[in-house]
Amino acid sequence: MLPEDSEWEKVLWRKQEYPDNYIPQRLFLTSLRKNVNFSPYTYWPLVLLSCAITQHLATIFLFLAVFVRLKERLLDARILLYISMAIFLAGYMLWELLDYHYPEHGVSRIGRSKTFKYSLLLFLTLMGLSPVLKTLTAATSSDSIWALSACLFTVNALLADYSSSKPAPSRGRLTSVISMNAAISSSVVLASRLSDDLDVFVLILFSVQLFALFPILRHRLQVTPSILQAVLTFVLSASCIILTAPLSTTATWIYTAALIIVTFLAPGVLVWAQKYKNEIRGPWDVAVPRMS
Amino acid sequence: MVSDFFHPNVGGVENHTYMLSISLIRRGHKVIVITHSHPPDRVGIRWILPSLKIYYIPFPTIASSATLPNYFTFLPYLRTILLREHICLIHAHASLSSLGQEAILHAHLMGVRTVFTDHSLFGFADAASILTNKLVAAALKNVDAVICVSHTGRENTVLRGQLFEKSEYDPSALSVRQNVYVIPNALVADQFKPATEPLPLDTINIVVLSRLAYRKGIDLLVAVAPRICAAFPNVNFIVGGDGPKLIDLLQMRERHLLQDRIELLGPVRHSDVRDVLVRGSIFLNTSLTESFGIAILEAACAGLYVVATRVGGVPEILPEDMISLANPDEDDVFFALTRAIEIVAMGKHSPMEAHERVKNFYNWNDIAERTEKVYESVFATEQIDLWSRMQRTMELGPFAGPIYTIILVVDCLFFVFLEWWLPRDDLDFVMQQWDLSITGVR
Missing domain, CATH: 3.40.50.2000 (Glycogen Phosphorylase B;)
Known part of the structure; x- marks a missing residue:
């Protein structure tokens, strides 16, 4: 007959009157902690956070729609150039407004004159490189270009920085730099399939705005009221769907489905999946040393 | 004793395995150790004092003296050794030892009973732990007894190895298996x-x-x-x-x-x-x-x-x-x-x-005596039949379950092939043991 459970001690040095396989039910796994740092997600805040991903996907779809329109001569390059310049000016004004209303601490400012100088330099560089870029992939088959472009845009979408807090001003995250490079590279190889120098120039200029400048603006916009985020997401999504609809019904449905899934379905799945979260902590975990 | 971690390497598991082996020999048991080889020339059979025979299997290591899990290549070696040496129980040591886990998988084919000693603590969150825990769970599904070196270690191993069964009193509830023991380390x-x-x-x-x-x-x-x-x-x-x-x-x-x-x-x-x-x-x-x-x-x-x-x-x-x-x-x-x-x-x-x-x-004689009791309790139980092993293995989950069950079945087929290819009658059985009186072990 074994002694009372209360007499058993969780020690190894004392010889106890219990067999080695004795398990005291009242003490076993008492130090087990489940989901220690768990804070449950709610649906609408997640939808709002997913807007960043939706916006990014919408910009990719928007770019593809513009590329197809340029290639099929359904869009005049000059019109796109004016639209790009208008978007750039609107974006810059919005940036200045955000700077005024939501000043960022510790971020070094680039003067307006420098901004103008950099913009002009980029504009002229792209204009000068357009003839070179146009013949960049002349020896490559279109199938290879579409495949390469698809891969690069996938990399761009996967590695993009969707976080609501901006990384340290001095250094962007490596993944987001790779992401931007992938998108620009993809734009360059797609632009090289266009027939006119101006088309190439305008498309790459447009891609720089979408994949280099817009993500920076998007980060800044995440401190603004939620309604602005929602409106921007809706405008971008609607734009890409409206531009794609006349070109391909299949693509339109795919885009619509992708945007709806990312914005509304995925957050729902995450909220539902939380009930299966089972993070186990206990004395066996590597302790975190605390320094004074 | 089967483990990737053994002499000439130095460490807690290595010392534990050696000292336990020696203590069991002193208590009149025949003990051999199976481990992997060490370049350039530590391969084959070696004896170390007082009278411990070690088989250094020619397997290369991948990291921290552990061999790559390969499941089937170890079976021909293990079968030959177990049959030649008339082994009736395998005691595997350490979660990260592939040889130990594979020995547990193969042992039942020869009617050899299995005991596993876990020496380490593992978390549940990082990728390495998740993979290791799944491998351990697969091995421990069909082991006859598990020994842990501390009560915290037992809690950890029970969770990692999913060592639960339906409660006798309440079939809807789970209780910890009765074959999980706590026997600490010791020292000289x-x-x-x-x-x-x-x-x-x-x-x-x-x-x-x-x-x-x-x-x-x-x-x-x-x-x-x-x-x-x-x-x-x-x-x-x-x-x-x-x-x-x-x-x-x-x-x-x-x-x-x-x-x-x-x-x-x-x-x-x-x-x-x-x-x-x-x-x-x-x-x-x-x-x-x-x-x-x-x-x-x-x-x-x-x-x-x-x-x-x-x-x-x-x-x-x-x-x-x-x-x-x-x-x-x-x-x-x-x-x-x-x-x-x-x-x-x-x-x-x-x-x-x-x-x-x-x-x-903490003394080794006491530890050996307690380990002996575990062995006795293992021999007192019925061996798990193949069908039960397959059912238990399927409980590992929708992905791991079928994979490990296939490994189990293929292992059986490979064993049948080896029985035909290298019949037991052709094996050179070990008849003589080390003369213990020479080394004064007793």
């Missing part, structure tokens, strides 16, 4: 005798013997040592060991100008551990995770008062009057060391008494 107390001459109380040496790595809490040591040196001018540190954190210790010593107060010994051979320990009065262990902590036991046996972090199985191994436990927090470790210094300075700690107590707590 005579190898850790305290210094014959009592140490002077005017100078107190704190000894640290550890691999100088993050998991051993060297960051805490780096933070605490200068504070102790500043607070107690008569206290010095003796640090033995090597590892990536050595540079941090050197920098700390230089920054605080403590070259004359903190002695860094570098790597210390196991045979020299006792000589280093007896130079001090306090042993400091700042590990961030520890299943058992044999180093703590060795220090206590050598007569040192112990200060250790309250992690893993450490709180279980010594009574409260022999150890001061601290949270893995710089201030708490500092206060625990302060208490220890006061205890030692006031002569409240007796090294010889500590040695005698540890000698009584």
Whole structure:
């Protein structure tokens, strides 16, 4: 007959009157902690956070729609150039407004004159490189270009920085730099399939705005009221769907489905999946040393 | 005994396997060890004193002396060895030992019973742990008994290996299997005798013997040592060991100008551990995770008062009057060391008494006897049939279950092929054993 459970001690040095396989039910796994740092997600805040991903996907779809329109001569390059310049000016004004209303601490400012100088330099560089870029992939088959472009845009979408807090001003995250490079590279190889120098120039200029400048603006916009985020997401999504609809019904449905899934379905799945979260902590975990 | 971790490597598992084998031989059992080879020439059969036969299987290692899990290539070797040597029980050691896990998989084909000893603690969150835990769970689904070296270790292994079954009283509830045992590590107390001459109380040496790595809490040591040196001018540190954190210790010593107060010994051979320990009065262990902590036991046996972090199985191994436990927090470790210094300075700690107590707590004869009882309980139970093994294996999950079940079935087919290819009758059975009277083992 074994002694009372209360007499058993969780020690190894004392010889106890219990067999080695004795398990005291009242003490076993008492130090087990489940989901220690768990804070449950709610649906609408997640939808709002997913807007960043939706916006990014919408910009990719928007770019593809513009590329197809340029290639099929359904869009005049000059019109796109004016639209790009208008978007750039609107974006810059919005940036200045955000700077005024939501000043960022510790971020070094680039003067307006420098901004103008950099913009002009980029504009002229792209204009000068357009003839070179146009013949960049002349020896490559279109199938290879579409495949390469698809891969690069996938990399761009996967590695993009969707976080609501901006990384340290001095250094962007490596993944987001790779992401931007992938998108620009993809734009360059797609632009090289266009027939006119101006088309190439305008498309790459447009891609720089979408994949280099817009993500920076998007980060800044995440401190603004939620309604602005929602409106921007809706405008971008609607734009890409409206531009794609006349070109391909299949693509339109795919885009619509992708945007709806990312914005509304995925957050729902995450909220539902939380009930299966089972993070186990206990004395066996590597302790975190605390320094004074 | 089957494990990837064995002599000539040095470590806790290696020493445990060796000492347990020797103790079982002394109790009249036949014990052999199966491990992997060590380049350039440690391959084949070797004998080590007093009378332990070791099979070094020619498998290359991938990392930390562990072989790559390959499941089937080990079967021809294992089958031949088990049949030749008339082995009736396999005792596998260490979660990260592929040979051990594979031996458990193959053993049932020859009617050989299986016991597994887990020596380590693993988390559940990182990728390495998730993979390792799934491998362990697969191995332990069909093992006859599991031994853990601490109660915390048992809790960890039960969770990792999913060692639950339907409760006898309430079929809807789960209870822990009755084949999970706690048998601690032990030590040869005579190898850790305290210094014959009592140490002077005017100078107190704190000894640290550890691999100088993050998991051993060297960051805490780096933070605490200068504070102790500043607070107690008569206290010095003796640090033995090597590892990536050595540079941090050197920098700390230089920054605080403590070259004359903190002695860094570098790597210390196991045979020299006792000589280093007896130079001090306090042993400091700042590990961030520890299943058992044999180093703590060795220090206590050598007569040192112990200060250790309250992690893993450490709180279980010594009574409260022999150890001061601290949270893995710089201030708490500092206060625990302060208490220890006061205890030692006031002569409240007796090294010889500590040695005698540890000698009584942990000895290999007792551990071997308790392990023997586990073996007996295994032989008293029915062997799990193939169908039950397959059903148990399928419980691993929707992905791992079918994969491991296929491995189990293919293993059986491979065994049938080997029975035809290399019939038992053609094997060269081992008839003679080491003459124990020559080595005076008894």
